[in-house]
Amino acid sequence: MKKIPDGKLVKIDVESDGNKINYVKITGDFFLFPEIAIDDIEDLFKEQPIPLDKAYIIDQFNSLDAQLIGVSIQDIISAIEEVL
Amino acid sequence: MKFRLIKVHEHDAFMNMALDEAIFEAVRDNQSPPTIRFFKWKPTAISIGYFQGIQNEINLELCKELGIDVVRRMTGGGAVVHENEITYSIIAPESFFPKDVIQSYNVICNCLVDALKELSIEAQFTPINDVTVNGMKISGSAQTRKSGMLWQHGTLLYKTNPEKIFSLLKGRVEKNKLTQSQKKIITCIAEHADVTEHDVVKALENAFSKDREIVHGHYTVDELERAAILAKTKYGTHEWNWMR
Numbered sequence: 001m002k003k004i005p006d007g008k009l010v011k012i013d014v015e016s017d018g019n020k021i022n023y024v025k026i027t028g029d030f031f032l033f034p035e036i037a038i039d040d041i042e043d044l045f046k047e048q049p050i051p052l053d054k055a056y057i058i059d060q061f062n063s064l065d066a067q068l069i070g071v072s073i074q075d076i077i078s079a080i081e082e083v084l
Numbered sequence: 085m086k087f088r089l090i091k092v093h094e095h096d097a098f099m100n101m102a103l104d105e106a107i108f109e110a111v112r113d114n115q116s117p118p119t120i121r122f123f124k125w126k127p128t129a130i131s132i133g134y135f136q137g138i139q140n141e142i143n144l145e146l147c148k149e150l151g152i153d154v155v156r157r158m159t160g161g162g163a164v165v166h167e168n169e170i171t172y173s174i175i176a177p178e179s180f181f182p183k184d185v186i187q188s189y190n191v192i193c194n195c196l197v198d199a200l201k202e203l204s205i206e207a208q209f210t211p212i213n214d215v216t217v218n219g220m221k222i223s224g225s226a227q228t229r230k231s232g233m234l235w236q237h238g239t240l241l242y243k244t245n246p247e248k249i250f251s252l253l254k255g256r257v258e259k260n261k262l263t264q265s266q267k268k269i270i271t272c273i274a275e276h277a278d279v280t281e282h283d284v285v286k287a288l289e290n291a292f293s294k295d296r297e298i299v300h301g302h303y304t305v306d307e308l309e310r311a312a313i314l315a316k317t318k319y320g321t322h323e324w325n326w327m328r
Contacts (some may be wrong), residue, residue: 032160
């Protein structure tokens with residue numbers, strides 16, 4: 001769980017085999033337009049090797065045409081890294 | 085900028101969210117004008133944000149014991165206990181508002197600031213989506229945009245029962261621990277002004293009507309029929325409310 005300074009709360013559920021991520025669920029009181037893009041964001045992390053390639057994930061997120069408010073993709077990556 | 089204003093009505097949680105979506109669809113399809121709506125919730129309900137985990141956030145056992153409905157919103161943001169408050173929604177083309185999301189929150193939340201001013205309460209917009217009085221939250225809002233439309237709803241607290249709110253919202257307690265906040269963070273109109281709920285509704289209507297051409301109206305038959313379907317097939321379902 002991560003409280004973003006001046007922002008919102010992000011909670012992460014993650015499953016990994018130690019080498020790669022199997023599953024990520026992102027919950028919290030942030031905003032995302034369109035909301036349905038949360039599924040795409042969670043999918044970005046599936047099968048990603050650990051440690052995470054942040055630049056690749058940010059690049060993939062930018063291609064989604066989605067807008068996060070109250071939290072950034074960097075915040076989400078950081079929250080996932082804290083859980084791993 | 086002509087808006088339909090629908091005076092305050094009371095519905096259950098599922099119908100309230102269904103009416104919002106039915107109006108959204110009707111405005112999007114040019115079947116209804118842009119709409120401002122005020123409403124209350126009966127029985128008492130909790131709405132959770134689109135991205136929140138229902139089990140993480142809500143004391144579901146206590147809700148069941150107290151007969152409190154829980155519904156997931158189409159918008160993000162946090163959980164809200166809908167009791168002794170007035171909820172608004174505003175649904176209109178995106179082009180009516182600033183493109184920047186925070187600026188559009190500012191424009192709409194300032195209607196709440198103006199309403200509170202009419203009640204002699206000095207409040208301010210506090211980004212991202214709150215209105216505060218002396219640093220304490222008195223109103224929270226949530227916005228989504230889709231199909232070229234802006235849809236925002238929010239709550240204005242008339243009275244509060246912090247003990248009850250904190251007993252129902254597990255997530256709120258966790259957030260306070262994280263911010264290490266020991267101070268009072270929520271306030272309500274009744275703590276600042278000796279006014280009736282009717283006065284509050286009137287002030288809201290006046291504030292939302294300012295600088296807008298207002299036509300007083302009602303839900304259309306089509307909106308009510310569509311809302312009844314959405315309440316049954318979406319907002320009242322386990323599949324939707326337990327989505328996350």
